[in-house]
Amino acid sequence: MKYNELTRRYFENAPGAGVLVGPGIYRGAAGSRNQGTWVQFEVQVDLHARVTIVQVARFLALACPHVIAVSAWVTERAVGLEVKDQLPESVQSLRERFAVPVEKLGRLLIVEDAWIAAAYAAGAPRLGSAATGE
Amino acid sequence: MQAPSPCVYLDYAATTPVDPLVAARMAECLGRDGVFGNPGSTSHDYGEAASERVEAARAQVAATVGAEPAEVIWTSGATEANNLAIFGVAHYYRATGRHIVTVRTEHKAVLDPCRELERRGWRVTYLVPDRGGVLDPAQVVAALRPDTVLLSIMHVNNEIGVIQDIAAIAALCAQSGRAWLHVDAAQSVGKCEVNFAALGVDLLSLSAHKTYGPKGVGALLVSRRRGVQLEPLQYGGGQERALRSGTVATHQVVGMGAAFALAKSALRHETERIALLQDRLWQGLVSLGGVLRNGAGARSVPHLLNVSFEGVEGESLLAAIRPHIAVSTGSACMSIHQEPSYVLRALGRDDRLAESSLRFSLGRFSNEADIDTAVAVVTHAVERLRRIGGA
Numbered sequence: 070m071k072y073n074e075l076t077r078r079y080f081e082n083a084p085g086a087g088v089l090v091g092p093g094i095y096r097g098a099a100g101s102r103n104q105g106t107w108v109q110f111e112v113q114v115d116l117h118a119r120v121t122i123v124q125v126a127r128f129l130a131l132a133c134p135h136v137i138a139v140s141a142w143v144t145e146r147a148v149g150l151e152v153k154d155q156l157p158e159s160v161q162s163l164r165e166r167f168a169v170p171v172e173k174l175g176r177l178l179i180v181e182d183a184w185i186a187a188a189y190a191a192g193a194p195r196l197g198s199a200a201t202g203e
Numbered sequence: 204m205q206a207p208s209p210c211v212y213l214d215y216a217a218t219t220p221v222d223p224l225v226a227a228r229m230a231e232c233l234g235r236d237g238v239f240g241n242p243g244s245t246s247h248d249y250g251e252a253a254s255e256r257v258e259a260a261r262a263q264v265a266a267t268v269g270a271e272p273a274e275v276i277w278t279s280g281a282t283e284a285n286n287l288a289i290f291g292v293a294h295y296y297r298a299t300g301r302h303i304v305t306v307r308t309e310h311k312a313v314l315d316p317c318r319e320l321e322r323r324g325w326r327v328t329y330l331v332p333d334r335g336g337v338l339d340p341a342q343v344v345a346a347l348r349p350d351t352v353l354l355s356i357m358h359v360n361n362e363i364g365v366i367q368d369i370a371a372i373a374a375l376c377a378q379s380g381r382a383w384l385h386v387d388a389a390q391s392v393g394k395c396e397v398n399f400a401a402l403g404v405d406l407l408s409l410s411a412h413k414t415y416g417p418k419g420v421g422a423l424l425v426s427r428r429r430g431v432q433l434e435p436l437q438y439g440g441g442q443e444r445a446l447r448s449g450t451v452a453t454h455q456v457v458g459m460g461a462a463f464a465l466a467k468s469a470l471r472h473e474t475e476r477i478a479l480l481q482d483r484l485w486q487g488l489v490s491l492g493g494v495l496r497n498g499a500g501a502r503s504v505p506h507l508l509n510v511s512f513e514g515v516e517g518e519s520l521l522a523a524i525r526p527h528i529a530v531s532t533g534s535a536c537m538s539i540h541q542e543p544s545y546v547l548r549a550l551g552r553d554d555r556l557a558e559s560s561l562r563f564s565l566g567r568f569s570n571e572a573d574i575d576t577a578v579a580v581v582t583h584a585v586e587r588l589r590r591i592g593g594a
Binding site: 070072080081083086087088102103105106107109129130131132133134137 | 514515516518519521522523554555558587590591592593594
């Protein structure tokens with residue numbers, strides 16, 4: 070499998086990999102470890118702000134290099150943006166940016182589902198999890 | 204594109220570099236001043252000289268594997284040898300019976316011809332080995348039917364290195380007196396003893412490029428003792444006892460002969476040395492935890508070590524190590540799709556563990572520094588991917 074330069078860079082460095090600790094952290098996950106692709110996002114938001122803005126984001130992923138790279142990019146790009154039930158960029162756009170083979174489109178949808186799950190959780194007035202995955 | 208020199212090569216089961224001594228012998232048969240004649244053109248000295256080289260190579264191969272020179276039929280490789288054995292027996296004895304017995308963990312070069320014969324009306328029984336990859340000889344006998352004409356069972360498995368007890372299977376098969384026994388020994392020469400006569404098999408496939416010889420040449424050993432007959436796959440010239448027509452590639456078979464002679468002389472020393480390297484590799488990897496060995500280690504050649512890593516995804520593992528070490532993975536890349544190894548699945552590994560497996564195959568030019576690099580690279584990759592995966 071060949072990867073483009075962006076995918077290689079984000080896979081190799083995986084910025085944003087890990088978990089968060091502290092207040093105002095919300096989590097969402099999608100996919101299945103048993104099925105070979107599982108992604109979790111955590112976002113930290115300012116609980117007292119009028120608009121919910123992502124202050125920090127982290128991810129975990131048991132997945133292929135494309136999914137790890139895209140997840141890492143999303144956590145980086147989301148910082149400073151309002152929490153919404155959509156990725157900072159559309160799945161189609163991400164697919165092109167990272168040269169993800171069309172056969173792997175389903176895996177990008179898992180990234181999207183995990184992000185939306187985290188966003189929904191962050192939109193709720195309580196600390197909690199809205200995991201759709203394991 | 205230049206060879207990736209900083210990368211440690213641990214994929215000797217896929218192919219080996221041609222030994223410099225072998226390359227030198229081959230080069231003698233290529234140029235205008237060399238032995239370039241057609242070995243079939245014995246009406247002049249050029250052809251005579253080539254024929255002598257071909258027969259010398261035939262004797263070298265035969266001596267390495269305990270066969271008679273006349274039992275060696277040159278082919279383009281083990282794949283052609285397997286095809287010649289399987290289709291050759293099936294078609295020659297089609298009036299006797301149309302049932303074949305083989306094993307699920309065979310190489311595709313055996314399984315695909317069997318599938319093709321199924322499409323043409325033959326019946327095939329696929330035996331399942333135990334979780335270590337070992338076949339019970341009694342299983343083989345139990346699968347024989349009155350219409351069975353061929354058993355095809357590999358000697359050393361190309362993915363896990365397990366050695367089947369071919370002599371025991373051959374003895375039981377001979378007692379039953381029903382079927383011919385073909386053995387794919389592409390991975391055996393230079394890794395363990397191979398003695399065609401002592402094994403008691405009827406047909407045996409060999410490859411040169413797994414044993415520091417050139418690609419594009421192999422052989423099928425056809426036993427004269429029991430008198431197995433084959434229908435050829437190709438016609439036109441009657442070379443190789445009319446079983447494999449076509450001009451014999453002198454430089455290729457000379458290379459195979461030289462490579463096999465080297466393998467025979469180096470067998471004991473190389474096997475002992477590589478066993479130590481394999482142990483060093485396994486001890487280094489197992490300390491990671493969550494590392495599972497595939498195949499019965501006690502019944503394997505030391506050159507192959509196949510391991511699955513828990514808690515990592517296979518494609519990411521390969522991507523992480525690929526710049527540093529060259530190994531095979533537990534998934535066969537069919538264009539974009541990755542299919543888990545059918546061999547590992549037949550041994551009971553689930554898809555995830557089959558995909559996260561690596562086959563390390565060591566060879567003549569492997570050394571301790573290569574092993575230490577491999578352990579360091581894999582350790583770093585697995586620990587990093589497990590952290591990213593939250594394991």
